Amino acid sequence: MKDKVSADISLNVSGVTVTYRNGNTGLRDASFSLSAGSICGLVGVNGSGKSTLFKAIMGFVTPTTGTVQIGGRPAAEAMRKNLVAYVPQAEEVDWNFPVLVEDVVMMGRYGHMGFLRTPSVHDRAMVTDALDRVRMTEYRDRQIGELSGGQKKRVFLARALAQEGKLILLDEPFTGVDVKTEHAIIDLMGELRDAGHLMLVSTHNLGSVPDFCDQVVLINQTVLAAGPTETTFTQSNLEEAFGGVLRHFRLDGTELHNDEDERGVTVLTDDERPVIFYGNKDRAHEPRRRQRDRDETGPPPEFMDDAS
């Protein structure tokens, strides 16, 4: 399935404010826009409004002011047209539910089925294909509770693939996942980007953001900065987004060098993979795109069987 996204997808969030019934404001005047063929990292502390933003995009909460447009349509209409696929966190579902891996992936096809939701040959083929792309074919007959953390994530990914959503929302896809699976997920997202999909990925994993995101949205109650990773994912923006919450290490020039070089190393981490800045603090920072670990370890990352 080399799916070519026919109509170009886009996501337009403009001036969105979400106030909950209890008076708390989840999000204030948030605006950014994204277009097809892109992976955008959504970065912010817990409680910064990442999930509220997802909910607003999916139409689960109605913004008090502002609008969300997906492919030029309102959120609810885009949902009905199956434009949006959602990859939730593993905690959101009951893993003891009596369904097999292939049943869950088949749920991705429901929006394409008729009144009785009877799977067609094409639906079955899409499920097989999606399972194959995330290397879960051999687990298709397993009850979902028998899977490891990484495998569970892959089932959700396969469901999103089967759904053929053009905008894919991934909620913390790397939590509870080993490094190999993380790389495999990143590779898959790369393929989807090349096929013209648009992905919005919320993550704590600051270190890997420059690896796979070409766009970045920094959020803390509102959108602090949004744009290409090179210009947006900077030390000063991150410090603003995270306030004092991040662990922050800096080694100054004198500690690193014996010469007059003033460049220092700054490590910012949210207790996952840290992001590292090297250079003069006063100059414009440009996080160097690190070589992917695969170049160091040799074989390209694959979805490995991470069941113990």
Next chain:
Amino acid sequence: MSELLVPFAYDYMIKAMVISALVGGVCAFLSAYLMLKGWSLMGDALAHAIVPGVAGAYILGLPFAAGAFLAGLLASLGMYLVNQVSRLREDAIIGLIFTSFFAFGLLLVSIYPTAVNVQTIIMGNVLAIPDDEALQVLIIAAVSLTILTLKWRDLMVVFFDENYARTVGLHPIRLKILFFTLLSACTVAALQTVGAFLVVAMVITPGATAYLLTDRFHILLLLSVAIGAATSFIGAYLSFFLNGATGGIIVVLQTVVFLAIFLFAPKHGLLQTRRAAAASIAEHEQTS
């Protein structure tokens, strides 16, 4: 041999067995969903909450189903509203509302003792069910079963992953309202066969039993319905010989089936999980 066929010679017995089987089947269908969501006691609450509705309907000479349904609706609405505005936990709210409704029902029955036999509501009496009530039960069960057969997949997705259900264009709130409407309707129907006390068994036990036998939802539904319908049919049949309350016999049968499967189920049974655990320990010891 011919003695065993005697119940089939009586119209009232055939009627009782058919109605029990149908009601048992449709309640079992609902039980597959209820027990997965941890909502088992909602069934219990609803069954008790409809008692004043039934009593009121008898007093006013209305169809009992209408009264029961109204009361069920009021109780659900009450639970929802209290849940929204108070910080009490859900189980406390359920307990509070259903006991109040039940008490009010008992009060009504005690004030107008001639209007309705309290025994009928609480214990059920399918053997003596009048034709018009039998018809109401049949219609409720048949309509519910049809809707469930058509919409079981949608309900499954909503119960499994509500957020995702929305992203594929389903309407979780509408489907949940549909589900609880069916649940109220079927509790009303079951009231006639097993009574208010035992309805809760009908909407939990078959699903819980089937859950131990399979990892696939559609098979769980089929097994659950088969268990519910068969135990209800046989229970009604046996009550002819045992001369006991039909509801009691049905629920005892369901419990016996549950216990047998709880012990001996091929994958999730107690004995098998013990054996599997022992085997894996032995294997571990061998390799180390």
